[in-house]
Amino acid sequence: MASFLGPVKGFGVTFATMFKTVNTELYPEQKKPTMPRFHGRHVLNRHPDGLEKCVGCELCAWACPADAIYVEGADNTDAERFSPGERYGRVYQINYLRCILCGLCIEACPTRALTMSNEYELADDNRADLIFTKEQLLAPLAPGMELPPHPMRLADAKDYYRGTPAAHVMSGDAEVSASDAAEGVTD
Ligand code: SF4
Ligand code: SF4
Numbered sequence: 748m749a750s751f752l753g754p755v756k757g758f759g760v761t762f763a764t765m766f767k768t769v770n771t772e773l774y775p776e777q778k779k780p781t782m783p784r785f786h787g788r789h790v791l792n793r794h795p796d797g798l799e800k801c802v803g804c805e806l807c808a809w810a811c812p813a814d815a816i817y818v819e820g821a822d823n824t825d826a827e828r829f830s831p832g833e834r835y836g837r838v839y840q841i842n843y844l845r846c847i848l849c850g851l852c853i854e855a856c857p858t859r860a861l862t863m864s865n866e867y868e869l870a871d872d873n874r875a876d877l878i879f880t881k882e883q884l885l886a887p888l889a890p891g892m893e894l895p896p897h898p899m900r901l902a903d904a905k906d907y908y909r910g911t912p913a914a915h916v917m918s919g920d921a922e923v924s925a926s927d928a929a930e931g932v933t934d
Contacts, residue, residue, distance in 0.1 A: 775868075780865075781865045781867060783865075785865050785867070786848045786849075786850045786853075786863040787848065787863055787864050787865050787866040787867045787869075788843075788863065788864050788866040788867070788869060788879075789841055789852075789853075789861055789862070789863055789864070789879075789884055790861075790862050790863070790864050790884060790885075790886050791836075791839060791860055791861060791881065791884045791885045791886060792859065792860055792861075792862060792886050793885070793886050793888070793889075793892060794830075794831065794901065794907055795889075795891065795892065795901065796891075796892060796893060796897075796899070796900035796901050797888055797892030797893040797894060797895055797897070798828070798829065798830050798831055798895055798897070798899065798900075798907070799829050799830045799835055799836065799860065799885065799895060800830065800858045800859060800860030801830060801835060801836035801839065801858065801860035801861070802820070802830055802832055802833075802834045802835060802836070802857075802858055802860070803818055803819070803820025803821065803834045803835050803836035803837065803839075804818075804820065804834070804857065805818045805820065806855045806856060806857060807852035807853070807855050807856050807861050808852075809855070810851045810852050810854065810855035811846075811851060811852050812847075812849065812851060813845040813846060813847050813849075814845060815841055815842045815843070815845035815846040815847075816839075816840070816841055816842075816852060817838065817839075817840040817842075818836055818838065818839055818840075819836070819837050819838035819839075820834045820835065820836060820837060821834065821835060821836075821837035822834060823835055825898075826896075827896040828895065828896050828897065828898055828899065829895040829896050830895075831899050831903075831904040831907040831908070832904040832907075832908075836860075836881060838881065839880070839881035839884060840878055840879065840880055840881070841878070841879050841884065842877065842878045842879075843869045843877040843878070843879060844874060844877050844878070848863070850863060858908060
């Protein structure tokens with residue numbers, strides 16, 4: 748008797764499921780918004796004058812458990828300046844074949860140069876296109892920003908990173924800190 752009831756019980760699950768509402772996701776035609784703090788594709792942020800926040804320190808690369816980040820730093824010069832201070836990230840790559848979107852890299856970044864957006868569509872049909880370069884990761888130039896290299900426009904190098912009043916910018920009627928103005932992404 749027990750051997751007869753076993754398969755019947757199994758089919759019971761099948762029949763019960765047949766009458767449930769089908770929960771079909773209509774992706775990619777209909778995309779559900781993520782939670783606000785969802786960790787998606789990275790962004791390399793800029794200061795309000797367009798200079799890059801990344802100083803090429805490699806702390807994000809050392810923090811990454813998946814070895815997904817490659818950074819090469821270089822020296823700024825007076826003639827060619829990409830970030831305030833001494834160094835900038837000359838080469839910056841994130842390999843999304845390795846990245847597990849854990850967010851440890853953005854925790855490690857001392858300048859908040861690296862944050863994560865809500866973008867989750869990170870699939871492709873070849874490996875090379877999933878290694879994102881610095882040019883792909885850099886935040887677009889917002890109004891009032893200037894494409895580096897160029898001299899520091901706002902204050903001296905310390906003021907950029909401390910967010911002191913000298914590094915504040917006007918955004919419409921509201922005064923916002925330099926870091927808030929330059930980050931349009933979640934952390
Ligand atoms: S999110 Fe995690 S896995 Fe991806 S690059 Fe950052 S530290 Fe590495
Ligand atoms: S993103 Fe941040 S941690 Fe990574 S190299 Fe640039 S400044 Fe350093």
